[in-house]
Amino acid sequence: MIYTVTFNPSLDYIVRLDSFTAGEINRVNYEQVLGGGKGINVSIVLGNLGHESTALGFTAGFTGEEIKRQLDGFGVKHDFVQLPEGFTRINVKVKADKETEINGQGPDISEANREELFEKLDKLSKGDTLVLAGSIPKTLPDDIYEKIMARLEGRGIRIIVDAEKKLLLNVLKYHPFLIKPNNHELGDMFGVKLTTDEEIITYAKKLQEKGAQNVLISMAGDGAILLTADGKHYKSPAPKGKLINSVGAGDSMVAGFITGYIESQGDFETAFHMGVATGSASAFSENLATRPEVEALLKTII
Ligand SMILES: Nc1ncnc2c1ncn2[C@@H]1O[C@H](COP(=O)(O)OP(=O)(O)OP(=O)(O)O)[C@@H](O)[C@H]1O
Numbered sequence: 001m002i003y004t005v006t007f008n009p010s011l012d013y014i015v016r017l018d019s020f021t022a023g024e025i026n027r028v029n030y031e032q033v034l035g036g037g038k039g040i041n042v043s044i045v046l047g048n049l050g051h052e053s054t055a056l057g058f059t060a061g062f063t064g065e066e067i068k069r070q071l072d073g074f075g076v077k078h079d080f081v082q083l084p085e086g087f088t089r090i091n092v093k094v095k096a097d098k099e100t101e102i103n104g105q106g107p108d109i110s111e112a113n114r115e116e117l118f119e120k121l122d123k124l125s126k127g128d129t130l131v132l133a134g135s136i137p138k139t140l141p142d143d144i145y146e147k148i149m150a151r152l153e154g155r156g157i158r159i160i161v162d163a164e165k166k167l168l169l170n171v172l173k174y175h176p177f178l179i180k181p182n183n184h185e186l187g188d189m190f191g192v193k194l195t196t197d198e199e200i201i202t203y204a205k206k207l208q209e210k211g212a213q214n215v216l217i218s219m220a221g222d223g224a225i226l227l228t229a230d231g232k233h234y235k236s237p238a239p240k241g242k243l244i245n246s247v248g249a250g251d252s253m254v255a256g257f258i259t260g261y262i263e264s265q266g267d268f269e270t271a272f273h274m275g276v277a278t279g280s281a282s283a284f285s286e287n288l289a290t291r292p293e294v295e296a297l298l299k300t301i302i
């Protein structure tokens, strides 16, 4: 069984404008409200690709209800800890000549709420896959990722982590099966700007030295690089197409990778290509990738 955890889900309010000027009234010419947050996006795309998962995490208020309603519409199972107060954040994604994102901070989460999530995670068993993804609201301790990994250590659960900086660096000692920073996040972790593939591979190896098993570096329109635990690396260009909405492209890549890995019974190259094609299929669409869209792009890169 696959589980995703989104510590800080969001209702993404995506707007398009011909131009955007800070400090003035700007009128949009397109708007959409999508339930999101990284783990939730992974669950939605897994569902689109034909794999069942359960979305876990914390939801609150009317925005949390809307996310659950949308997940029900997609047929995605969910079992969130319901917070008694506050509301799940609204993240604003402004698409004009440049892309601007305003991500909310998220509701308060008490120790008792946290314990409720831990109890749900205690039910996972050998062979399960767990995706831990995204930022955390300010009331969660920044060792929450570590605490979960420590609690599940030695249980035979395949853990995938998609988070930034300290949240990611601190879990490497628990040997996550896969991590997926993008090239900018990889550079930020070491305080460097990475430009060439060689530099990216060098720094991705440093994450393996710190404990990560497999490292998938996404590079938006430049494709991706995968370093596997057995010392191999793979590089793929991104499929060609028109960028429409990159929100969730990285999460889609994670869902595609899991799908390829499961369907090929553990072949990393298949998983990698499926990940790249799924990321791009989402980037080329208003909504998250569907299976026919992914399969059409897959043919162009293998
Ligand atoms: N402009 C693009 N053209 C083609 N493919 C793209 C483009 N942007 C993203 N992708 C695909 O999606 C994958 C993941 O994208 P990206 O590196 O932007 O992830 P990310 O930074 O984690 O994204 P996000 O946080 O928005 O989900 C890329 O490796 C690529 O396959």
Ligand SMILES: O=P(O)(O)OC[C@@]1(O)O[C@H](CO)[C@@H](O)[C@@H]1O
Residues within 6 Å of the ligand: 008, 010, 012, 035, 036, 037, 038, 041, 091, 103, 133, 134, 135, 136, 247, 248, 249, 250, 251
């Ligand atoms: O603030 P975080 O948790 O880092 O990112 C949240 C977020 O930007 O990630 C998803 C895209 O990857 C969106 O659905 C969501 O708004």
